[in-house]
Amino acid sequence: MTWLAWRLQRTETLVAAGILALTAALLVPTGISMSEAFHHDGLGSCLAPNPGLSCVQKIGAFQSHYQALNFVTNWFTLVPGVLGVLLAAPFILDLEHRTYRLVWTQSITRRRWVAVKLALAGFAAVGASAVLIALITWWRTPLTDIGGRLDTGTYDTTGTVAIGYALFALGLAAAIGAVWRRSAVSLTLAFVGYFAVRIVDDYWLRNQLASPLHATWRGGRLPDYLEKANILSQSITVNGRVVDRGSGTGGVLGAHAQLAAPGSDRNAVFHAVYQPASYFWTLQIRETLLFTAVGAACLVFAAVWTQRRVA
């Protein structure tokens, strides 16, 4: 039975391997050159607190050089979704082509068949996303050493969340496919759903997963602990009056740079709500468990629905 389920999933598994190979073809050469540049410029020694001006310049040059590439790899957060949806295809095709009638009337029960098929897809989704995470984590090492791991692009593709994303996409596609029994529509719909949920996740859900900290400081340097933090919102107050507020890291750094420049208002008080860099694993584990649980619930729904409603 496992042989058959594996044989029927072979094409999708090979496509998934192809996607990973393409990713590696892009990331391995650029990763090697980026890592060499990092060491060649001696950036490792610039990462201590209070770097000198030359260090700040070197880091800035390095970051802007790899900015475009960094931006491209942020989109790899969609790959777990593609992998999950893709691996749901054999399950839905079985329903669409009515071949389940062939398998369910051999000498095995439908419960075992559905369980084996979905479990195998789940294993493949976990395996493929783990490979993706390993690749991207390695590739990003110089960038995360500088900027931390809490910016959205890095957070989404390192740690463990991508495994949860892949299982969620797999479960969503299987659940829609169990009801709809049309692979093309179900897979498309599942991917759109995945994309929508991930946007909500990046911009709202994640910020709710661990209670944020508050920081207040007066002009001058940005506190070190905010350098690699996930800043949810900030405001600037001058003489008890809020002069600027916004969300996101870019806003506060930009405003800070402006106000901290020589000659600017020394009475400015900065306030930020943030998740510190040390939250990384707490957030990762909570989010992974959440997505895995929802994905597993979808898979159970798909299995139960298929056994009860399909004949």
Next chain:
Amino acid sequence: MENAAVRCEGLGKQYGSTWALSDCTLEIPAGSITALVGPNGAGKTTLLHLVIGLMRPTKGSVAVLGQSPSAKAAELLPRLGFVAQDHPLYRNLTVTETLELGRRLNPGWDAAYARERVARLGLDGRRKVGKLSGGQQAQVALTLALAKRPQLLVLDEPVASLDPLARREFLNAVLEAVAEGDVTVILSSHIVSELERVCDHMVALIQSHTRLAGPIDEILASHRVLIGPRTGATGVARVHDVIRESHTERQTTLLVRANGHVYDTCWQQHEVDLEEVVLAYMGYAPGGAMPLPEPEAVA
């Protein structure tokens, strides 16, 4: 051994608010080759799916080889062979891989028989099933069902999508398989003429009810066409069940299920073929559509 391979009592299946099959009571004798006939949408596929355990009944009960197909699936499935409508197969698997599927999913798999059968059909084991002709695919699906060495073989519209030659070959293959072992066969079709040659029993399922069931020779022996001067059917109906009546200006034609052999001498008596009987039960009259007889008339 049970003398009924399949026994249905008051069997019904509801989808939403419509009954795909209702109040179906029938017995299919062990060792028979039974044709399940009826128009499209009559509930043939539903009945077969209930028999094979793909569905659970909404009402009533079905016993297959003495067991409930939905409750005892694991015990019963190895004893059943099934070819679903349009004989679904994995198109990307080769013929050899398809037989491997059978071997891995069935404890009682007869590998030698399956190989021999595929070789006899002249199929190249390395070919993808999707690349085979419809007739060849049907034969592969039948091989898969037969190599389980089933006690009951259920075929849903096995020849509907096949050309006449492939039809004949398929049905011959079924006959051969039956001759080799002790197998009960149920096959559904809306093409009656094909089945007459192969089957010895028949069940007619019309508008989700069983309207006619029994050995084909008895069905043929008990039905007659009566042709006589134009008159009502009332006189005949007192003795026999009138299944269909049609009238021209001068004469009346009746298809009756005879209760005894007493006919008024004014009626000319003709034998009927199976297709005509089935069509009559389906409500088809050559001179124009007739309403179906009340169920009591044929009960």
